[in-house]
Amino acid sequence: MKAKPWLYLALCAGILGLDTLPALAAPAASGIQMVQSYVVKPGDTLWGIAGRFLKNPWEWPEIWHRNPKIHNPNLIYPGDRILLERNAQGQLQFSVVTLHPRMGVAPLPTIATGEIMPFLGNPGVIGSKHAYEALPYLAAARSQQTIFSVGDHLFARGLEGAPVGTRYSIISLGPELRRPGVQRPLGYALNDIGEAVLRRNGPAGEVEITVAKREISLGDRLVVLAKGNIPHYFPSTPRRPVSASIIAAISGAPELMTGQVVILDQGRDAGLEPGNVLQVTAPLPATPNAVTGKAFALPPEGIGTAMVFRVFAQVSYAVITSAQRGIAIGDQLRNPPSATAPSPAGGPGAG
Structure with a gap:
């Protein structure tokens, strides 16, 4: 051996x-x-x-x-x-x-793969509306219909010079991403709504829709389809202290549990890397001091963990890896506690 x-x-x-x-x-x-x-x-x-x-x-x-x-x-x-x-x-x-x-x-x-694959091959986040509006877009159709699906052929602008057969993600502009208490947006999430292939080039390139995940409309944007290969992640703690918040949830559910993808208001600029594990915390209500009667602020409690899998300059995507109770938009994330020690059989991670 x-x-x-x-x-x-x-x-x-x-x-x-x-x-x-x-x-x-x-x-x-x-x-x-x-x-x-x-x-x-x-x-x-x-x-x-x-x-x-x-x-x-x-x-x-x-x-x-x-x-x-x-x-x-x-x-x-x-x-x-x-x-x-x-x-x-x-x-x-x-x-x-x-x-x-x-x-x-x-x-x-x-x-x-089922949880994060859709977020590995698409652009994910864009910095501004101006940058989104500058992308190639679906411009016209032969028919009068307004909603399109698999097999429909549309004309696009901005694809001049692209080789026939090029595959594209079809995207629409998603919600504005803001850090709590800050007016300036961090960027915009992008909705991955389908895929198309370039069938004929020219000033009005003809594309065929090959995948429809949501309704596709004229004006939706096109970006070259990236290969969504699953990278190997090292679960790790961030190299420096991190304080982040959940600012969006892909599912839109009010309570988030294990397996759901969230967007954080910190990214590469804060030192986050793919594979970093963060502890999710939630505030506890103030409790009266038994002696003075005044409100006593309690430290936040750990309610779960999340692993970062895709990082941008100011935001990142993470998947919730454990949840002791429902996690919500606005909950905080920080470096997990450090206590390297063996676990008894049947402890954390046993199922």
């Missing part, structure tokens, strides 16, 4: 609802070497498995870096055995052992 680096384990559908894993060995007493192991199965995720070892799954990189034999991260595959060792000093470190050849075996995916 050949040891290999501890690696990117996937944050796929199980990040949002993992099946129960078999119990692992309970932590040994301090100062006694201990080994926990788990053989990776198809469908497993980093979030669920790391939660079996650690109270805070996002802290696994700290333990991974403690192993001097591990130099570069790689992919984890079904069949690999993860080892968590505690040395005489009580420090935990990971290693991975390959148990059999991997011919024909694909590495585990990184995150739930």
